[in-house]
Amino acid sequence: MSRLFTPLTLRGITLPNRIVISPMALYCAEDGCATPFHFTHLTSFATGGAGLIFTESTKVERRGMGSFGDLCLWNDAHVEALRPITRAIKLAGAIAGMQLNHSGRKARSQRPWEGFGPLQGSDEDLWPVIAPSAISHGEGWATPREMTIEDIREVIDMWVASTRRAVDAGFEVLEIHGAHGYLIHQFLSPKANQRTDQYGGSLENRLRFALEITEAVRAVWPEHLPLFFRVSATDAAGWELDDTVKLAAALRARGVDVIDCSSGGMATRSPTASGQTLAPGYQVPYAERVRHDTGISTMAVGLITEPDHAEEILGEGRADLIAIGREALYDPFWARHAARSLGVEKDFSGWPVQYAWWLNRRARAGNSIAR
Numbered sequence: 001m002s003r004l005f006t007p008l009t010l011r012g013i014t015l016p017n018r019i020v021i022s023p024m025a026l027y028c029a030e031d032g033c034a035t036p037f038h039f040t041h042l043t044s045f046a047t048g049g050a051g052l053i054f055t056e057s058t059k060v061e062r063r064g065m066g067s068f069g070d071l072c073l074w075n076d077a078h079v080e081a082l083r084p085i086t087r088a089i090k091l092a093g094a095i096a097g098m099q100l101n102h103s104g105r106k107a108r109s110q111r112p113w114e115g116f117g118p119l120q121g122s123d124e125d126l127w128p129v130i131a132p133s134a135i136s137h138g139e140g141w142a143t144p145r146e147m148t149i150e151d152i153r154e155v156i157d158m159w160v161a162s163t164r165r166a167v168d169a170g171f172e173v174l175e176i177h178g179a180h181g182y183l184i185h186q187f188l189s190p191k192a193n194q195r196t197d198q199y200g201g202s203l204e205n206r207l208r209f210a211l212e213i214t215e216a217v218r219a220v221w222p223e224h225l226p227l228f229f230r231v232s233a234t235d236a237a238g239w240e241l242d243d244t245v246k247l248a249a250a251l252r253a254r255g256v257d258v259i260d261c262s263s264g265g266m267a268t269r270s271p272t273a274s275g276q277t278l279a280p281g282y283q284v285p286y287a288e289r290v291r292h293d294t295g296i297s298t299m300a301v302g303l304i305t306e307p308d309h310a311e312e313i314l315g316e317g318r319a320d321l322i323a324i325g326r327e328a329l330y331d332p333f334w335a336r337h338a339a340r341s342l343g344v345e346k347d348f349s350g351w352p353v354q355y356a357w358w359l360n361r362r363a364r365a366g367n368s369i370a371r
């Protein structure tokens with residue numbers, strides 16, 4: 001029996017299979033609102049059979065914006081633009097997931113294809129940058145203003161307000177983005193966080209911001225809906241897998257259901273833009289260790305492109321969910337094609353009837369390639 005196509009119940013939600021579309025920024029929102037391209041992008045994965053589809057990193061406030069094209073969720077227009085997308089995903093039998101984020105000191109960035117470097121301009125031309133400490137991400141990046149305790153309270157309130165809006169917009173899974181060198185990761189990091197108050201110094205203090213956001217979000221995110229948290233399990237800048245295990249245990253105690261195990265983004269611009277050759281499933285060991293040591297469910301991500309490989313990861317108990325990123329850009333119907341290649345679907349009956357009727361008829365007539 002296929003593990004990849006075994007449903008998974010998390011709290012009151014049942015994912016129809018273990019295939020998740022990983023959050024992928026499109027950098028083309030208009031005033032923070034989803035566009036027709038977001039609709040096409042996200043809903044095609046639902047038509048394509050994935051069980052859970054995450055939006056890209058969606059910002060809780062203006063100061064947290066990465067680029068001008070970021071998706072945002074702090075006003076009613078943002079909610080209205082997302083609603084048709086969640087509705088279409090649900091009608092297709094999939095679950096819509098929202099990833100919330102704040103860029104912190106990595107705010108004000110060019111789009112990848114425009115250089116991926118820092119935008120040049122003043123706070124007035126662009127937007128102010130805040131972070132745990134007044135240390136820039138790197139050469140050319142804005143030096144952030146160190147957040148006061150009031151700023152911390154205010155940003156937590158923004159997360160809460162966006163969480164409420166995510167419910168309103170129809171999302172049924174929420175992911176807190178605690179990875180890739182963004183604000184939450186900056187607080188976790190001994191490199192980016194040099195504070196001397198209760199939010200800096202010891203590991204316990206550096207975890208505080210992540211845990212306070214999680215508690216505040218969990219308090220307003222409905223009890224029956226699952227909460228995910230994305231970590232950079234290691235970051236080549238002082239954050240180690242042992243730290244992630246401790247964080248995961250603390251998150252589990254606060255009602256997080258799944259740890260999404262990514263890596264990097266603190267020392268580098270992006271975990272995927274480094275251009276290095278990486279092995280398939282290079283981050284699976286992180287999902288395996290967190291799952292094994294804490295008992296929490298995990299999601300594996302990173303160069304998992306073959307259905308057999310995904311099946312093996314789940315079968316060996318190394319993760320509970322498989323996230324697909326770039327391969328889904330190449331093939332938005334990855335899940336349906338996986339079902340056929342694994343022998344889970346012998347015909348097209350699991351496909352939308354608008355397609356299935358024609359494809360089955362073509363197959364019966366012997367006019368299709370056997371895939």
Ligand SMILES: Cc1cc2nc3c(=O)[nH]c(=O)nc-3n(C[C@H](O)[C@H](O)[C@H](O)COP(=O)(O)O)c2cc1C
Nearest residue numbers: 022023024025056057272301302303304324325326
């Ligand atoms: C175009 C693109 C945009 C991305 N945007 C996000 C994002 O918004 N939030 C996030 O957590 N990760 C983001 N990532 C990372 C992916 O979610 C995923 O972790 C990474 O691509 C590795 O998986 P893959 O090898 O299957 O692509 C992005 C990746 C790509 C390719």
